[in-house]
Amino acid sequence: MAKQLGFHVDARFCAGCKTCQIACKDRSSLEVGQLFRKVVKHEEGGWVKQDDAWVTNVTAYWLSVSCNHCENPACVKVCPTGAMHKRAEDGVVMVDQSRCVGCQSCVWACPYDAPQYNPDLGKVGKCDLCADRLAAGQRPVCVDACPYQLLSFGEIDKLEAEKGGTAAVAGLADPKRTQPSLRINPPKGAINAASGRDLK
Amino acid sequence: MNMHDLPLIIYTLCLQSAVGIYIVSRMAAWTETSKAKRMRHLWLVGGLGVAGVIASALHMGYPWNAVLTMSNLGTSWLSREIVLTVSFGAAWLIGLVFESKEAGNVETRNGWSVLTSLIGFTLVFAMSMIYRTTAFPAWEHASTTFGFYATAGLIGTAVVFAGQLFQKGEEEPKALLPLLIGGVAMLALQMMAVASHGAYLGTAGPEAAETAALIAGPYAVLQWARVALTAIGAAIFMPLAWRQWAQKKVTSVPALAGALIALVVLGELAGRVLFYASRVKIGL
Numbered sequence: 489m490a491k492q493l494g495f496h497v498d499a500r501f502c503a504g505c506k507t508c509q510i511a512c513k514d515r516s517s518l519e520v521g522q523l524f525r526k527v528v529k530h531e532e533g534g535w536v537k538q539d540d541a542w543v544t545n546v547t548a549y550w551l552s553v554s555c556n557h558c559e560n561p562a563c564v565k566v567c568p569t570g571a572m573h574k575r576a577e578d579g580v581v582m583v584d585q586s587r588c589v590g591c592q593s594c595v596w597a598c599p600y601d602a603p604q605y606n607p608d609l610g611k612v613g614k615c616d617l618c619a620d621r622l623a624a625g626q627r628p629v630c631v632d633a634c635p636y637q638l639l640s641f642g643e644i645d646k647l648e649a650e651k652g653g654t655a656a657v658a659g660l661a662d663p664k665r666t667q668p669s670l671r672i673n674p675p676k677g678a679i680n681a682a683s684g685r686d687l688k
Numbered sequence: 689m690n691m692h693d694l695p696l697i698i699y700t701l702c703l704q705s706a707v708g709i710y711i712v713s714r715m716a717a718w719t720e721t722s723k724a725k726r727m728r729h730l731w732l733v734g735g736l737g738v739a740g741v742i743a744s745a746l747h748m749g750y751p752w753n754a755v756l757t758m759s760n761l762g763t764s765w766l767s768r769e770i771v772l773t774v775s776f777g778a779a780w781l782i783g784l785v786f787e788s789k790e791a792g793n794v795e796t797r798n799g800w801s802v803l804t805s806l807i808g809f810t811l812v813f814a815m816s817m818i819y820r821t822t823a824f825p826a827w828e829h830a831s832t833t834f835g836f837y838a839t840a841g842l843i844g845t846a847v848v849f850a851g852q853l854f855q856k857g858e859e860e861p862k863a864l865l866p867l868l869i870g871g872v873a874m875l876a877l878q879m880m881a882v883a884s885h886g887a888y889l890g891t892a893g894p895e896a897a898e899t900a901a902l903i904a905g906p907y908a909v910l911q912w913a914r915v916a917l918t919a920i921g922a923a924i925f926m927p928l929a930w931r932q933w934a935q936k937k938v939t940s941v942p943a944l945a946g947a948l949i950a951l952v953v954l955g956e957l958a959g960r961v962l963f964y965a966s967r968v969k970i971g972l
Contacts (some may be wrong), residue, residue: 528972553972566821568766569756590749593766596822599970604723610749661823661970 492559492579493617494644494669495631496651497552502638504550506528511633512554516613522604524615525554525630530659549634549675551659552639554630555602555615556668557581563594563603563614572603572612579669580617588612599661600668615639644669693964695747701817701960702740703773704836705953706733707808708844710780712870714801716848716863721794726787734784737777749911763915765817772811780802812836824902825892825965826899831885835963838881839956841874843920846952850945861933868930875922878959882915898968910962917955921948 496562504527512525533546561581563572571587572594574580583594583603588611594603603612618628626632631639640647647653653671654661660672712724713729720726745751758774760767783804786797816833845867852861890902925948932941 526972551972553851562821562823565763566766566818568758568760568764569753571756587753587759588750589757590751591747591757591766593764593818593822596824599744599823601969601971605749607749612749650907652962656781659972665823665970 490576490579492557492644492669493641494557494579494642494647495554496642496644496647496653496671496672496673498638498640498651498653498673499549499551499657500673501636502550502552502675503636505635507633507635508552508630508639511617511629515618515629518604518613519606519608522606522613524602524604524613525552525663526550526601533657547590547676549659551657551672552630552634553600553660553670554667555581555617556600556655556670558666558668560629560667562597562599562666566593566597568593577623580619581614582616582619583612583614585611585613587610599665628671644671647671690964692747694902695743695745696955697960697964698743699740699747700836701839701956702736702743703776703815704812704840705843705847706736706740707776707805707812708840708842709733709736709847710801710808710844711805711840712844712848712867713851714798714805716852716867718798723787723790726794727784729848730780730784730787732847732873733780737773737780741773741777765814765821769811769814769818772807772814776804776807776811779807779821794908808840819916823970825896825964825970826967827883827887829885829888829892831881831888834877835881835885835959838874838878839959840872842878843956845871845874846921846926846949849926849929850949853941864930868873868926871922871926875918878918879915882911882959893970895968895970899931899966902966902968903962907962907966910965914955914962917951917958919957920953921951925951931949934951 506527509523509525509527512524516524518524528551529548531548531552533544535542536545557580559579561574564574564581568591569587569589571584573582573584575582590605590610590612592605592612595605603614605612621628628641631641640651649673651671651673653673655668655670655672657672657674695726709729710733717726717728745754748754757770758767761771783800786792786800815832816836819827849864849867849871852864852867855861886900889896925944929941929944929948932944
């Protein structure tokens with residue numbers, strides 16, 4: 489299989505400081521309403537009956553998510569102009585804005601809200617895994633910015649072998665939809681949550 | 689309603705109406721030989737197509753790249769839809785020239801109308817697949833396809849039926865009963881699509897459940913308007929107009945015909961606004 493770059497997030501210790509989100513937004517000079525990386529809070533649970541008692545199974549955690557450079561990217565499939573494409577050499581999903589028509593098909597198709605419509609340009613932008621920094625031998629800015637160093641990037645198979653993790657985390661889309669190049673070490677309660685909530 | 693959806697509402701309704709009116713009007717004119725009768729409804733189809741295409745251009749953020757939108761026919765239903773829209777438009781135009789010049793014999797022109805109809809039929813399918821391949825669970829169901837076909841069929845039969853009743857002179861309206869049966873069948877298809885969509889929403893996860901709650905709650909008026917208006921138009925006004933015509937009460941028929949078009953079109957408009965307004969995306 490060709491090389492596939494992706495992200496690993498150790499969500500067990502994420503405090504939701506959003507430094508990664510801000511670093512990304514700053515680097516990409518994004519206007520209000522556009523984020524290439526988002527830190528979102530996931531909450532679920534409630535009171536459940538256990539034998540004769542009512543107990544809580546409430547859980548909440550932070551997830552830092554950007555484009556997952558999916559193996560089977562929905563955005564690339566639906567893009568009518570071919571602006572959205574997957575780079576052969578490293579599997580990074582890129583958008584060629586010179587071809588974008590601003591139809592937002594990719595925005596509708598992505599279950600991770602990765603493509604972001606820029607109304608000033610009339611075109612879509614997204615995380616390109618900081619392609620220029622990669623070319624210069626640097627890490628993506630979000631990875632560099634995390635004060636806890638919970639974000640990693642690299643070949644997804646190697647990341648998984650080294651750090652473990654899964655993309656099947658409550659709060660995210662079912663990974664069978666697009667096969668995201670994302671591995672998360674999930675916080676307690678994130679998988680098979682006691683409330684029985686299904687993956688999206 | 690998100691105003692960004694307005695061009696898409698206009699585009700889908702106009703193109704589906706154009707396809708429906710084209711197919712039904714060609715069936716109604718199948719055995720006709722006079723130029724005037726065979727040309728009937730063709731200009732309306734063209735006008736709806738042009739209005740829809742103009743609206744679709746307004747949806748694009750950067751329409752100057754529109755020429756590139758046919759570049760991904762391998763996987764993009766939007767690319768396929770655009771190619772089919774252009775093809776339907778071209779086939780309609782050629783057919784219009786054939787009919788206006790009375791080129792060839794009637795069989796040849798009927799053959800061309802079959803080809804154009806097939807392109808239109810495929811266009812409606814492609815249109816539905818655009819929505820079925822998004823991350824909106826409410827749209828990912830077969831009822832999207834059936835609903836789009838029902839819209840085309842309902843508006844097509846209503847307009848052609850009404851058009852028969854607006855004929856001038858001593859000319860007798862033709863094919864009213866088959867059109868009436870067709871209209872009621874299309875209404876049944878639309879109601880089946882609505883019912884199966886409702887059943888599906890209960891099984892398709894939390895976002896679909898949110899859509900169901902929107903349809904049952906704040907947008908219930910649109911759902912009921914869609915059901916009531918199309919049902920009154922196709923199942924009450926259409927049979928009533930047919931009965932009045934059969935009983936030779938000719939004077940009141942044009943008013944009924946106009947009303948049934950208005951009811952069906954308004955009902956379908958309510959349904960389409962609801963389609964866009966009630967979507968809930970899988971997201972973060």
